[in-house]
Amino acid sequence: xxxxxxxxxxxxxxxxxxxxxxxxxxxxxxxxxxxxxxxxxxxxxxxxxxxxxxxxxxxxxxxxxxxxxxxxxxxxxxxxxxxxxxxxxxxxxxxxxxxxxxxxxxxxxxxxxxxxxxxxxxxxxxxxxxxxxxxxxxxxxxxxxxxxxxxxxxxxxxxxxxxxxxxxxxxxxxxxxxxxxxxxxxxxxxxxxxxxxxxxxxxxxxxxxxxxxxxxxxxxxxxxxxxxxxxxxxxxxxxxxxxxxxxxxxxxxxxxxxxxxxxxxxxxxxxxxxxxxxxxxxxxxxxxxxxxxxxxxxxxxxxxxxxxxxxxxxxxxxxxxxxxxxxxxxxxxxxxxxxxxxxxxxxxxxxxxxxxxxxxxxxxxxxxxxxxxxxxxxxxxxxxxxxxxxxx
Amino acid sequence: xxxxxxxxxxxxxxxxxxxxxxxxxxxxxxxxxxxxxxxxxxxxxxxxxxxxxxxxxxxxxxxxxxxxxxxxxxxxxxxxxxxxxxxxxxxxxxxxxxxxxxxxxxxxxxxxxxxxxxxxxxxxxxxxxxxxxxxxxxxxxxxxxxxxxxxxxxxxxxxxxxxxxxxxxxxxxxxxxxxxxxxxxxxxxxxxxxxxxxxxxxxxxxxxxxxxxxxxxxxxxxxxxxxxxxxxxxxxxxxxxxxxxxxxxxxxxxxxxx
Ligand SMILES: Nc1ncnc2c1ncn2[C@@H]1O[C@H](COP(=O)(O)OP(=O)(O)O)[C@@H](O)[C@H]1O
Ligand SMILES: [Mg+2]
Numbered sequence: 001x002x003x004x005x006x007x008x009x010x011x012x013x014x015x016x017x018x019x020x021x022x023x024x025x026x027x028x029x030x031x032x033x034x035x036x037x038x039x040x041x042x043x044x045x046x047x048x049x050x051x052x053x054x055x056x057x058x059x060x061x062x063x064x065x066x067x068x069x070x071x072x073x074x075x076x077x078x079x080x081x082x083x084x085x086x087x088x089x090x091x092x093x094x095x096x097x098x099x100x101x102x103x104x105x106x107x108x109x110x111x112x113x114x115x116x117x118x119x120x121x122x123x124x125x126x127x128x129x130x131x132x133x134x135x136x137x138x139x140x141x142x143x144x145x146x147x148x149x150x151x152x153x154x155x156x157x158x159x160x161x162x163x164x165x166x167x168x169x170x171x172x173x174x175x176x177x178x179x180x181x182x183x184x185x186x187x188x189x190x191x192x193x194x195x196x197x198x199x200x201x202x203x204x205x206x207x208x209x210x211x212x213x214x215x216x217x218x219x220x221x222x223x224x225x226x227x228x229x230x231x232x233x234x235x236x237x238x239x240x241x242x243x244x245x246x247x248x249x250x251x252x253x254x255x256x257x258x259x260x261x262x263x264x265x266x267x268x269x270x271x272x273x274x275x276x277x278x279x280x281x282x283x284x285x286x287x288x289x290x291x292x293x294x295x296x297x298x299x300x301x302x303x304x305x306x307x308x309x310x311x312x313x314x315x316x317x318x319x320x321x322x323x324x325x326x327x328x329x330x331x332x333x334x335x336x337x338x339x340x341x342x343x344x345x346x347x348x349x350x351x352x353x354x355x356x357x358x359x360x361x362x363x364x365x366x367x368x369x370x371x372x373x374x375x376x377x378x379x380x381x382x383x384x385x386x387x388x389x390x391x392x
Numbered sequence: 393x394x395x396x397x398x399x400x401x402x403x404x405x406x407x408x409x410x411x412x413x414x415x416x417x418x419x420x421x422x423x424x425x426x427x428x429x430x431x432x433x434x435x436x437x438x439x440x441x442x443x444x445x446x447x448x449x450x451x452x453x454x455x456x457x458x459x460x461x462x463x464x465x466x467x468x469x470x471x472x473x474x475x476x477x478x479x480x481x482x483x484x485x486x487x488x489x490x491x492x493x494x495x496x497x498x499x500x501x502x503x504x505x506x507x508x509x510x511x512x513x514x515x516x517x518x519x520x521x522x523x524x525x526x527x528x529x530x531x532x533x534x535x536x537x538x539x540x541x542x543x544x545x546x547x548x549x550x551x552x553x554x555x556x557x558x559x560x561x562x563x564x565x566x567x568x569x570x571x572x573x574x575x576x577x578x579x580x581x582x583x584x585x586x587x588x589x590x591x592x593x594x595x596x597x598x599x600x601x602x603x604x605x606x607x608x609x610x611x612x613x614x615x616x617x618x619x620x621x622x623x624x625x626x627x628x629x630x631x632x633x634x635x636x637x638x639x640x641x642x643x644x645x646x647x648x649x650x
Contacts, residue, residue, distance in 0.1 A: 267487070275496045381543075384519050
């Protein structure tokens with residue numbers, strides 16, 4: 001019984017703790033993304049650890065939580081503003097924007113995995129394959145100029161979902177480890193299929209057309225106040241909108257009867273079935289919708305990096321995605337944001353770590369599972385309409 | 393003349409070499425409270441598991457309200473109006489009291505993506521209505537719990553969990569309630585209180601039938617209309633409590649004499 005943290009939010013519930021957190025995280029994010037020297041990065045990491053420790057000792061966590069959940073819409077809006085501020089502060093710098101946007105896309109991917117793993121209890125070790133399916137869809141459809149790229153992104157999700165239909169039968173029929181093994185096999189097959197398939201570019205991969213909206217080619221850096229911005233600014237803004245949309249949908253899912261049924265299936269399939277919950281339907285829904293989200297994120301990712309190859313969608317990448325969910329906290333959307341940032345930024349920022357990143361993350365995941373099994377930002381108990389005491 | 397609600401006909405269940413239920417026949421009338429008793433391992437829980445579609449039967453048939461429910465899945469059985477509690481509590485511990493109770497009320501609430509994600513105003517109405525109903529139901533069993541509807545069940549003591557499990561079973565307004573040792577771990581007084589609460593809820597609705605597995609013979613005597621006694625998977629006696637209490641075979645089964 002360690003699924004959900006029980007620290008009850010303390011009153012009073014002003015805006016200050018939440019707003020201060022948004023501000024601090026935004027400034028910190030900007031500093032980390034622009035830090036160039038190893039010593040700066042290490043200094044920032046030490047700072048984060050120190051603030052985390054002091055915050056824990058001073059009992060800041062519950063205060064921030066209370067402030068956040070009593071003003072949730074405002075806080076979520078504030079978080080988007082903070083993100084936009086960071087994006088504009090970085091607007092001329094290619095590399096930091098690329099990293100930030102990659103983080104956002106991995107965050108979206110973690111939201112998809114979260115539906116499967118965090119809510120419904122189905123481990124998916126083929127996350128990178130479904131992400132890749134979206135990216136390859138974008139590559140192929142990009143060749144047809146008449147297809148609106150917005151539709152291509154949707155198609156990325158649909159293709160990932162259709163591919164997951166192949167797995168539905170074995171996954172619904174098996175449980176636990178067996179279902180996990182099925183996804184591993186699929187991920188490996190997917191990569192092998194891409195490598196031998198000449199139409200899809202074989203091991204060399206494919207070019208992907210950039211994202212375009214009417215009158216807005218994402219490959220051109222926008223000019224603001226006479227200054228040319230990085231073209232990644234387009235992607236960062238678009239990814240922000242996508243994150244906001246998908247985050248809201250996943251939150252609504254969690255706070256709905258369907259989300260409740262997913263929890264029930266994860267915690268006790270037999271009891272769930274005895275109360276009329278269709279275990280199969282719930283699992284299929286979670287698997288398909290999660291992979292749809294992965295496919296969408298992958299499609300935009302492909303368009304952004306403009307070149308994809310099978311080597312970008314390996315089993316190791318799937319493991320990284322699962323570790324994001326574990327690190328952040330099962331079923332915790334915000335946890336996914338924090339963990340995505342750690343997993344994407346750390347190896348990029350500390351080049352010495354690049355080679356050891358899988359080792360590093362394995363150790364990190366083990367430490368978290370040992371000492372903080374609910375993740376860095378544990379899931380809170382479900383409150384359908386936070387901010388008002390239920391039904392009173 | 394009372395009507396049949398449930399009928400077991402020669403129901404048999406074997407687990408490998410173990411015959412857990414051996415050609416077990418019994419019936420339940422509408423509105424009746426039946427005590428299902430017998431020593432440990434005599435097949436009481438197994439008959440609940442077969443009835444609720446958790447295990448397939450080895451033989452025999454089960455009819456509920458003139459429908460053959462023998463091969464229905466657990467979900468289909470629930471839809472007919474049969475609910476249960478479990479001998480070993482099976483709640484979702486990390487979820488709130490409200491959530492656990494709502495797990496029991498799935499047939500009335502929308503299950504579609506569209507109604508759950510998009511029609512939030514309707515959802516909010518459902519939430520507010522069900523919250524009130526669930527809280528009133530909980531309040532019947534424990535006023536203290538009714539003020540903690542959004543607390544996790546895992547933080548509650550065992551006795552409270554049992555009450556919540558019964559609320560989860562009752563929230564859908566079922567026709568047949570199966571109670572598997574509901575008072576395990578409770579004191580004499582708590583058990584009696586629990587039974588009174590269940591009877592209160594029953595009196596408010598129309599004709600809920602109950603099958604109860606219980607070791608407290610005082611409870612059985614007090615609330616049941618009729619009893620069925622199992623021993624080694626076989627029915628050895630049937631009748632009012634007064635009748636079975638002085639049955640020789642029943643006494644032997646309980647004393648372990650053959
Ligand atoms: N899932 C199972 N697998 C194997 N044997 C079982 C299973 N469930 C019950 N049994 C056996 O069936 C018999 C009846 O058990 P049960 O119905 O639980 O008895 P009761 O509820 O009357 O104490 C016991 O011998 C028990 O060991
Ligand atoms: Mg039993």
